[in-house]
């Protein structure tokens with residue numbers, strides 16, 4: 001079995017954040033990177049116990065600089081993304097399952113520790129087909145495009161809640177901490193988190209058949225409310241539909257193409273370059 005893991009840096013137990021006025025600032029980056037890597041390794045141990053043969057970890061936070069490869073479990077490989085011509089996901093239909101570690105809640109969730117949606121300085125709200133969505137949901141939809149089930153999400157309580165809301169038919173979750181406000185939190189002890197991650201990853205993969213990717217609708221509408229009008233001006237110049245002074249919309253029938261436009265690709269270019277095609281019938 002081939003497993004994909006995508007990581008973020010705000011969700012592990014022990015990441016310490018503050019606001020820089022609007023957005024997030026991690027004030028203990030070396031420790032945050034260490035606790036994330038240890039959570040990844042605990043998850044990898046569980047996956048191996050359940051029969052995983054290949055595990056690719058995508059360092060998904062910011063500039064892909066959160067995981068020290070020298071400390072990564074020897075059975076795992078590490079993917080990093082940089083430059084201009086990058087794929088918007090390391091996923092394809094060859095994976096059996098995907099996992100999100102270190103996840104955080106979408107922008108504006110009161111108890112979501114370091115909550116934000118991609119850019120903590122520019123995105124006020126994001127909706128997919130009318131439903132509020134953040135990074136957890138977007139990653140679930142990316143995987144669904146390739147018919148890959150999301151089997152496990154870890155992060156604070158609010159992140160776990162968000163994962164269950166997006167996958168009401170079932171996803172395993174491991175809470176790493178209990179958020180009180182955006183920068184106030186009670187972290188679980190890492191040893192307890194690691195033990196739970198190990199056991200939950202193993203159980204989830206052993207019961208892989210219980211987890212299903214979301215059913216894809218025929219069309220996608222991604223609506224983004226920016227934090228100020230000048231940010232919406234940039235989107236309008238790129239060709240996005242302007243709904244009001246703060247809000248833009250991207251539409252399409254192919255989710256990865258719609259999502260690539262969020263990352264600055266012109267329509268169709270990303271999928272042509274990386275050979276991405278919608279294939280709903282591989283499983």
Ligand SMILES: [Zn+2]
Pocket residue numbers: 008009010104118135
């Ligand atoms: Zn994030």
